[in-house]
Amino acid sequence: MKVLQVSTSDISGGAEGVALQLHQLFNRDTRQSILLVGNKSSSVEGIFEINPDKNNNFYTQFFIDLAKYSEKFKKNKLFHYLAKMLRAIARPAMFYRWTQGYEEFTYKQSGKIYEYINDIDILHFHNLHGGYFDIRLLTELSKIKPIVLTLHDEWLYTGHCAYTLDCEKWQTTCGDCQYLDSYPAIRKDNTKINQQRKREIIGSSKLYIISPSKWLMHRISQSFISNSILEHKVINNGVDANLFKPADKYLSRNVLEIEKNSFVLLFIANHFYSSKAKDYKTVVEAVKRFASINRNTNIVFIAIGEKGINKTCDNLQIINKEYVKDKKTLSLYYQAADLYVNASNTETWGLTITEAMACGLPVVSTATGGICEQIINGIALDKDIKNQNFNDKATGVLVRNKDVDRFLAVIDFLFNNKPLLDRMSDNCVRHVKENYTAEHIANAHYDFYKQVLKTRINYNE
Numbered sequence: 001m002k003v004l005q006v007s008t009s010d011i012s013g014g015a016e017g018v019a020l021q022l023h024q025l026f027n028r029d030t031r032q033s034i035l036l037v038g039n040k041s042s043s044v045e046g047i048f049e050i051n052p053d054k055n056n057n058f059y060t061q062f063f064i065d066l067a068k069y070s071e072k073f074k075k076n077k078l079f080h081y082l083a084k085m086l087r088a089i090a091r092p093a094m095f096y097r098w099t100q101g102y103e104e105f106t107y108k109q110s111g112k113i114y115e116y117i118n119d120i121d122i123l124h125f126h127n128l129h130g131g132y133f134d135i136r137l138l139t140e141l142s143k144i145k146p147i148v149l150t151l152h153d154e155w156l157y158t159g160h161c162a163y164t165l166d167c168e169k170w171q172t173t174c175g176d177c178q179y180l181d182s183y184p185a186i187r188k189d190n191t192k193i194n195q196q197r198k199r200e201i202i203g204s205s206k207l208y209i210i211s212p213s214k215w216l217m218h219r220i221s222q223s224f225i226s227n228s229i230l231e232h233k234v235i236n237n238g239v240d241a242n243l244f245k246p247a248d249k250y251l252s253r254n255v256l257e258i259e260k261n262s263f264v265l266l267f268i269a270n271h272f273y274s275s276k277a278k279d280y281k282t283v284v285e286a287v288k289r290f291a292s293i294n295r296n297t298n299i300v301f302i303a304i305g306e307k308g309i310n311k312t313c314d315n316l317q318i319i320n321k322e323y324v325k326d327k328k329t330l331s332l333y334y335q336a337a338d339l340y341v342n343a344s345n346t347e348t349w350g351l352t353i354t355e356a357m358a359c360g361l362p363v364v365s366t367a368t369g370g371i372c373e374q375i376i377n378g379i380a381l382d383k384d385i386k387n388q389n390f391n392d393k394a395t396g397v398l399v400r401n402k403d404v405d406r407f408l409a410v411i412d413f414l415f416n417n418k419p420l421l422d423r424m425s426d427n428c429v430r431h432v433k434e435n436y437t438a439e440h441i442a443n444a445h446y447d448f449y450k451q452v453l454k455t456r457i458n459y460n461e
Helices: 014-028 058-071 077-090 092-099 108-115 137-144 191-203 214-221 224-228 249-256 280-292 327-336 351-358 404-415 418-435 438-454
Strands: 002-009 032-039 047-049 122-125 147-150 207-211 229-234 263-268 299-304 311-313 316-321 339-342 363-366 396-399
Touching: 002 014, 014 032, 014 351, 014 438, 058 077, 077 092, 108 137, 122 438, 137 147, 137 191, 147 438, 191 224, 207 214, 207 224, 207 438, 214 224, 214 229, 224 229, 229 438, 249 327, 263 280, 263 327, 280 299, 280 316, 280 339, 280 404, 299 327, 327 351, 339 351, 339 404, 351 363, 351 418, 363 404, 396 404, 404 418
Parallel strands: 002 032, 002 122, 032 047, 122 147, 147 207, 207 229, 263 299, 263 339, 299 316, 339 363, 363 396
Antiparallel strands: 311 316
16 A cells, blocks of 8 residues: 655654654555655655745746745844745735735645655645645545545634634634634634635545544534545554653753752643643743742753743743754653643644653643543542542543643642652553554554545546
């Protein structure tokens, strides 16, 4: 069986990591795989690029090349705005549509996919936003080959946003959007038209849908996508258990130059300061209060995903770091920590939570979306945390959104119950090995592909 996957890039966030992981495992096990990406950064074999910034006419290419050079200095505001201006000059029609709030589908390089599909059995698409692919091709492609589409977020059925938060308009008709600045942001409210365009494209396509969580699959079933689904399956995201695994805590701290005898809390979220999907404010407030009532202990809070100002106040050290792309380095942070803390306003599936558990790191997280499915909760949301009826199989504790008091109580309770924390650590490793290893997930995909091929309908007849 030969599979062609399509993804935004080969090295980036969770969705891209899933595609790369599947690609490598399929090729390792002789299941043939090709990965087509918007932007290629790695040297992994079998990955090819659909780069919308390449192979344009001379005029367009000249200004795009100037823009890309300016983007090398994007930390300088002048160069940042210069790059934007040069891209506008390069593609004036695209720039105009952007100013009007229209989502862009006109990416001619998407046609490169036809060079690879002749001997392909399965076309597997991941995130289609990210400025690289023309989703209008789905209709024609679904008549040629079976299309498996993994929704890692909610973008495909909304007027622009990847996460709907507390908005329910996606179920009927988007418009009067209160979250225009949510990723992927738009400048003007044309969400009704954007959603209608997707409705028409998806409505004329036939798709096999994968979701990483039951929570997201339920929402998909309530959207217009449901009318185009031939078959669907929930397949959780997995991790490389050979890389994300327990290790000597103090050796890891030594490598990362973290105080050996500290209590270390870890939080990872890309662009956590600005992301509406994440709730950094709740986490950091709980950590500050935790440090204030445990003044005899050195507390280290590490937030990875956005560069900020590092602070040390009394017994609390706050370290903010940019997103760590190197997985081996990232695993060191999990291995060096005592507790993983996560606050999300919405989450289809918390890949960092699975990575943390794989390293034996218990989790305290908001009870949001797919997170509730991946954590074995220690105690019910409405129960006193000091209650002795704590789940023996727990891998973490769930708390309500924005509940700083509960976050604080749980962190402090676990800090003062090391035997319980150690037992939860063992539970975490076992839970991941039994359910969320990359091999488990690859096999689940392969089984679904076989099912798809068995039930494939020839739409050309």
